[in-house]
Amino acid sequence: MWKVFVFLSLLNAVTVTKGLVPSTFINTSDKARLNSVFLSASPYGDTQSAHYAISGLKLLGEAVPNSQDVCKTLSKIIDKTVSSIYHASEAAKALGNCKIDVPEFKQILTDVIKDGSSVQDIAFAFLALKNLGLAADDAAVSSSLLAALKTDDSPASHGYAFMAAAQLKGDISKFVDNIEDVVAQADEVDEKYLQFEGGLYVTALVVDGSYKLAGKSNKAPTIAQDKVLKFSNYFLSRKHVHQLKSAYHFLSVIKTLTTNKFHIPIAVSLASPVAVTQADPAVKVRVTDLMGGSLGDLTITADSARHLGDDAVVISKKQFSAAASDKSLFELNFLQAKPAKGFYKLTINVSPKQPNSKLLGTAGAEVSVKVTTQVSVENVELGVADKDQATAARTTRLAHPNKAASILEADYHQKIVMKFQLKDKTSGQLMTAHQTFVRLTNRDTKQEIIFVTESDSTLTNKFDLDVGTNAKEFGYKSGKYTMELIVGDAVIENPFSWTVADVSLTFPEGGAAKKDQVDQYAKKPEIKHKFNEPEKRPPASLSLAFTGLVLAPFLILIILWFRIGVNISDFPPTLSAIGFHLCLGGIFVLYYFYWIQLNMFETLRYLGILAIPTFFFGNRLLSSIASKSAKKN
Numbered sequence: 001m002w003k004v005f006v007f008l009s010l011l012n013a014v015t016v017t018k019g020l021v022p023s024t025f026i027n028t029s030d031k032a033r034l035n036s037v038f039l040s041a042s043p044y045g046d047t048q049s050a051h052y053a054i055s056g057l058k059l060l061g062e063a064v065p066n067s068q069d070v071c072k073t074l075s076k077i078i079d080k081t082v083s084s085i086y087h088a089s090e091a092a093k094a095l096g097n098c099k100i101d102v103p104e105f106k107q108i109l110t111d112v113i114k115d116g117s118s119v120q121d122i123a124f125a126f127l128a129l130k131n132l133g134l135a136a137d138d139a140a141v142s143s144s145l146l147a148a149l150k151t152d153d154s155p156a157s158h159g160y161a162f163m164a165a166a167q168l169k170g171d172i173s174k175f176v177d178n179i180e181d182v183v184a185q186a187d188e189v190d191e192k193y194l195q196f197e198g199g200l201y202v203t204a205l206v207v208d209g210s211y212k213l214a215g216k217s218n219k220a221p222t223i224a225q226d227k228v229l230k231f232s233n234y235f236l237s238r239k240h241v242h243q244l245k246s247a248y249h250f251l252s253v254i255k256t257l258t259t260n261k262f263h264i265p266i267a268v269s270l271a272s273p274v275a276v277t278q279a280d281p282a283v284k285v286r287v288t289d290l291m292g293g294s295l296g297d298l299t300i301t302a303d304s305a306r307h308l309g310d311d312a313v314v315i316s317k318k319q320f321s322a323a324a325s326d327k328s329l330f331e332l333n334f335l336q337a338k339p340a341k342g343f344y345k346l347t348i349n350v351s352p353k354q355p356n357s358k359l360l361g362t363a364g365a366e367v368s369v370k371v372t373t374q375v376s377v378e379n380v381e382l383g384v385a386d387k388d389q390a391t392a393a394r395t396t397r398l399a400h401p402n403k404a405a406s407i408l409e410a411d412y413h414q415k416i417v418m419k420f421q422l423k424d425k426t427s428g429q430l431m432t433a434h435q436t437f438v439r440l441t442n443r444d445t446k447q448e449i450i451f452v453t454e455s456d457s458t459l460t461n462k463f464d465l466d467v468g469t470n471a472k473e474f475g476y477k478s479g480k481y482t483m484e485l486i487v488g489d490a491v492i493e494n495p496f497s498w499t500v501a502d503v504s505l506t507f508p509e510g511g512a513a514k515k516d517q518v519d520q521y522a523k524k525p526e527i528k529h530k531f532n533e534p535e536k537r538p539p540a541s542l543s544l545a546f547t548g549l550v551l552a553p554f555l556i557l558i559i560l561w562f563r564i565g566v567n568i569s570d571f572p573p574t575l576s577a578i579g580f581h582l583c584l585g586g587i588f589v590l591y592y593f594y595w596i597q598l599n600m601f602e603t604l605r606y607l608g609i610l611a612i613p614t615f616f617f618g619n620r621l622l623s624s625i626a627s628k629s630a631k632k633n
C-alpha cells in the first residue's frame with residue numbers, strides 16, 4: 001500500500017513538473033547587466049531610486065560606490081511623505097552605517113497607521129519605523145492592514161501586506177491564509193508561465209512577500225510545486241528587465257527563490273552546443289539554483305532521449321558524470337548510444353545525494369539537442385541524353401570534389417541528366433537532405449538559375465534538365481554555364497556547394513527576340529486606350545447630295561410661301577413676339593452646335609439658359625394672342 005502511494009506520488013511529481021523545470025538561470029552576463037542597471041541610477045533623484053539601486057547592488061553582493069556620500073545625499077533628497085521616508089530608510093539600512101533620523105518622522109509615520117489609510121502607506125510606515133529602530137504598535141498595524149485589504153484586495157496590496165506582516169509580532173495567520181487565494185488569481189500563459197496583471201513587479205512582490213511571510217510563520221506557503229515553477233519561468237523570461245523598480249523586485253524574488261526554507265526551484269540548462277557531433281559528442285548540462293548557485297552533490301540521470309521525428313527512444317536511465325572542476329556541470333557522451341541524426345529531447349532527473357525535499361523540478365527537466373552527421377555524395381553520374389531518349393545517355397562518373405574534365409555540351413533537343421546519392425558517413429546509410437539544389441550560373445552575366453532535385457524511393461536524387469523546355473528560364477542565352485550541386489540540412493555538419501561541371505547550352509535561334517518577353521521585370525510598353533475606329537464614310541459628294549435632299553422640303557416651303565403670298569403683316573411687332581422667335585431660333589442654332597461640336601452636358605446647360613427667356617416671351621406672346629382673339633370675337 002505504501003509502495004503504491006509512493007509510486008503514485010512520484011508519478012504525480014513527474015507529470016506536474018514535466019517541461020516546467022526552468023532551463024535558464026541568472027548567469028554572470030545577466031548579473032553584469034543588472035549591475036549596470038543599478039549603477040546607472042546614480043546620482044539619485046529621489047529616495048525610491050536610491051532604495052532600489054542600493055538594495056539591488058547589495059543583493060548582487062556588489063559594493064555601493066562612495067557609500068558615505070550617498071548616505072549624505074539621502075538626507076537631502078528625502079521629503080516628508082511616507083513613501084519617501086520608507087525608501088530612504090530601506091536605502092540607509094542596505095548601505096549600513098547610515099543614519100537618516102529626523103525627529104518629526106516618527107509622528108508622520110505613526111499618523112498613517114490607522115483605518116482608512118491605504119495598504120501601501122500602512123505597510124511603508126510600519127516598515128520604515130522598523131528600519132529606523134522606532135517603536136510601532138504592531139496590533140494597530142495588523143488591524144488597519146486587514147481593514148485596508150477589505151477595500152483594496154489587489155495582488156499588489158496583498159504583496160505589500162505580506163512584506164509588512166513578515167515583520168509583525170503576534171498573530172499573522174490571517175495574512176498567511178490569504179496567500180493561497182491571492183496566488184489563485186495569477187494568470188497562466190502557455191501552460192508554462194504564471195503572472196499577475198501588472199507584470200513583473202507585482203508578480204515578484206507577491207511571490208517574494210509570500211515566501212518572506214511563510215518564513216516568519218515557519219510554514220511552507222500554500223503554492224503548488226508546478227505553480228512555483230511557472231512563476232520561476234515567468235521571472236526568468238523577464239531577466240532582461242532594465243527598469244529599475246522591476247529589476248530590483250525581480251532580483252529580490254529570484255534571491256528569495258534560492259534562499260527560502262521551503263521551495264528551491266532547480267534550473268537545468270544546456271551547457272554545450274545544441275549540435276552533438278563526432279568531434280564533440282558530449283551533452284553537458286548545468287544544474288543550479290536560479291542564481292546559478294550549486295545545489296550540493298547531485299546525481300543526474302537522463303531518463304530518456306526521444307527522437308522528435310520518429311519517437312524512437314535511444315537512451316534510458318543513463319547517468320551523467322560530474323565534471324571534475326565544476327560541481328554543477330554534468331556530461332554524457334550521447335553518441336555512445338549511436339543515435340541516428342536528428343532532433344532529440346532528453347528528459348533529465350536530478351537527485352541530490354543528501355535527500356533534500358526543498359528542491360523543485362527534480363523530475364521532468366528537458367533539454368533539446370540535435371545529432372548531426374557528415375554527409376558524402378556517392379555514385380554521381382552526369383551526362384547528356386537526347387530528349388526522345390532514342391539513344392542511351394552518355395554519362396560519366398564523377399567523384400566529389402572533382403569537376404568533370406570536359407565541357408558538357410547540350411542543345412535544345414537534349415537534356416542534362418545527373419544522378420547522385422547522399423550517404424550518412426556515421427551510419428553508412430543512404431539519406432536525404434532538406435536542401436539539394438543544382439545551380440547554373442551564366443559565366444558572362446553571372447545570372448543564376450536554381451533547380452531543386454528530388455530523391456526517389458531508392459534515395460537516389462535525380463536531376464533532369466530539358467534544355468529546350470527550360471529555355472525561357474535561361475532567357476534564351478546560349479553560352480557557358482557553371483553547374484553546381486548544393487546540399488545542406490540542419491543536421492548536416494558539412495553542407496557543401498560542389499562545382500560539378502562547366503556546361504555549354506544552346507537554345508533555339510530567335511530566342512533573342514523573345515528575350516524581352518522573358519524578362520518579366522522589364523519595363524512594359526505604355527498602354528494607350530484606343531477607341532473603336534469609325535467606319536469608313538461615304539464620299540463627300542454623296543453626303544452633299546443627301547444634305548440637299550434633306551433641305552429640299554424647306555426650300556420648297558419657302559418657294560410655296562412666296563407663290564401663295566405669305567401674309568406676315570399680322571406679325572405683332574411686340575418685344576415678346578420678336579424675343580420668342582429669336583429664342584426659338586437660338587434653340588435651333590444650339591441643336592446645330594450640338595450636332596457639330598458641343599457635348600450633351602454643355603448643350604443642356606445652354607438650353608437651360610435659353611429656356612428661361614423662351615418660356616417668358618412665349619407665355620407673354622400666347623396670352624396677348626389670346627386676348628386679341630377675345631377682342632375680335
Ligand SMILES: *[C@@H]1O[C@H](CO)[C@@H](O)[C@H](O)[C@H]1NC(C)=O
Pocket residue numbers: 024027028029030
Ligand atoms: C548567459 O545566458 C545568456 C542567455 O540567457 C547567454 O546568451 C549568455 O551567453 C550567458 N552568459 C554566460 C557568461 O554564460
